[in-house]
Amino acid sequence: MAVSKSEIFKVIILGDGGVGKSSLMNRYVSDKFDSQSFHTIGVEFLNKDVTINDEKHTIQIWDTAGQERFKSLRTPFYRGSDCCILTFCLDDKQSFINLSMWRKEFFYYADIPEQSWEHFPFILLGNKSDISAEERAVTEEEANQWCQDNGKVPYFETSAKTAVNVSTAFSAATERIIRFHSSHDDKGAQKQVGAINLNNKPSNKPASSTQSCCS
């Protein structure tokens, strides 16, 4: 078997603080859940090797601290992402409301050209599905509606705590990336565009949000 360097897919997890981004990453990469974990400071990433259709890929998952104050230190890492996993948690309505803000922030700083917005690989996760029905603040219908309104984003209700749907969601993300790459065989070119275009920011500057959004 020919040894080929596996392709790295860069996946970034975004969403309000406390929705479970770091927990999801750790669940997926190490299959562990630590209820005593720290909140994230700065920027971290983990790699996971996967094989899809006999091809090896490395999923590189980037996790950041989401407080508005650290925005300028976080957003440079968006560039070059192959997929963005937007996350809210099912018992926090505000984290759901803030999704659009996160989506815009991602597009803006990842420098995704507007014509690609529709097709760019996004995944939406509603995390903490293990909570009781009374604690739930966002319904599945609402979440699905959001997905419909934002380019038919696939939606999963996950639990980093119990592992429900976590690997399914990441697999879906990987497949979306592969599909996106094969339909836009200009991945490299697209990144180039971003690289050259640095001075001319797209005009869709996101409204600066005063919402809480920390990791």
Next chain:
Amino acid sequence: MIRKYITVSRSPTDRDLLNVHPKNTDALSTSFSELQILSETSGNYVSKFFKDPVTATMGGFSRVTSFVRDNILPSTNMLNRPTEDYSQIFPDITTFKVEQDFDLIATTENKLADRPEVTRSSPLTEAEWHAFLDGEGRVLNVPDLKEKIFRGGIEPSIRKDLWPFLLCYYSWNSTTKERIDSRKHKEDEYFGMKAQWKTITTEQERRFSIFKERKNLIDKDVIRTDRIHPFFAGEKNVHLDQLFSILMTYTQLNFDLGYVQGMSDILSPILLVMEDEVDAFWCFVGYMDNLKLEQNFDMKQEGMKNQLIQLNKLVQVIEPELYGFLQSKESSNMFFCFRWLLIHFKREFTFEDIMRLWEVMWTGLPCQNFHLLLCLAILDGQKRTMTEQDLDFNDILKYVNELSLKLNVEEILRNGESIFLQLKNTPEIPAVLWEIVCHERRGRIVAGLREQHRGHRRPGINQPPAAAAFRIKQVCYSSPVYV
């Protein structure tokens, strides 16, 4: 001093043309803010600029670039930089080198002094501490006491007595009685501020989004702060409530700053040691205000950016080989040290070790910004592995993140002091470095001296006056930063 008077930018009309602008003496900081090294608009001309070394190799700059090429990057082809997107994201602060310091380069060309071995001693004991107090409880001979703490730290059982002094909650020359009186005041003051947020009703909160947001944020972070430590473990732990209350009250005291992530990490060891909400609060305030940790949390993150720049300068001079390596990996912006700086290494050490490291740092010895030298000390211990494994931008970030809890605090403190002594013993310390490590109040005197001598210096060659070099030693050892 070319760097003082010009700045370089790309011509807007011709991308192969560089404009050299005359600048005022703020050139350095100005061009830095123009670069916005770490901000979202960073990429642009810096990286393009450095993708094209030919452009950089011009006129007065050739010396710098050739120095870099010949001495720092012997094997790195500048044209062959990593093609990853990070080269655009975080342009190396390489430009910095160009418009900045002939001083820096001159010194690296000269040799730095050797790094002497240093020894550390045992922590301050209770008996030793009592010997420092006069009959009324005033602390005698503060410089000796600080030196002792700097050398060995404090025995855990008396940390509670000493930390309030180091954190400027108590003044050294107060009597025991005065401290008891002042504590009463401080207690009232604390509970007054606490009552302010405590009495906000749910109805008010509903229409007070800033408040609600902060409360939420603090709530979420407190339950993710040091929960592995027995002091903060378990559900319904009263210490978590205290963390929450102190942070809420702090945002009341410093409403403009608000709560910023990282503050809970700073507070937790303080609360553990002080074991009292009021005392922990005022010690925390002392750390933020008097010891200026507040700068790490400011709205625009200027304080953090500034420290990354200072660290960059120090690495350039003190670890030129490592610097060359970092540069070749687009990492000389030192972003990978962000967490170290933001919360003063809190996540890198065990509780016991971080308490030791902090109390040593709080003495203000042996110089200002000793924490930056501690960063260098850590890097010194890792540079071999980092370069041998030829880590790239991502790997460096990951490697450094994963150093957490693997570092030896005594070794790093020793090494940090060695680096300080190395600087101190180097006859020609570049001016930019003095400003980083020297006491700011005396800094004016040092700067004054430099002014006098500036006229005698050949442009581009660093010749700090001997008198000033001497003074730096004096300043650094005898004049702690934070008193």
